[in-house]
Amino acid sequence: MNNMEKAILDIIVNKYKHKYVAGIEVVKLGEGPTGYKLTLDLGNPDVKTLQISADLNAEDFLKFIEQEIISR
Numbered sequence: 001m002n003n004m005e006k007a008i009l010d011i012i013v014n015k016y017k018h019k020y021v022a023g024i025e026v027v028k029l030g031e032g033p034t035g036y037k038l039t040l041d042l043g044n045p046d047v048k049t050l051q052i053s054a055d056l057n058a059e060d061f062l063k064f065i066e067q068e069i070i071s072r
Helices: 003-016 058-071
Strands: 024-028 036-041 049-056
Touching: 003 024, 003 058, 036 058, 049 058
Parallel strands: none
Antiparallel strands: 024 036, 036 049
């Protein structure tokens, strides 16, 4: 697990007060500050994964993910 994945799992625990136990993957998109893509395994037959990507640096991507988690 990389640092971004751990940070996102911490955000989920802080917002929902529950531990996320399904699959999570954060991938850096390209070289330099080109952004990140988060993939969450939802385990739902209708919607198997959730993907969120943004062209942001690491700090701003985590803030963006936190807002996305709050809004869903």
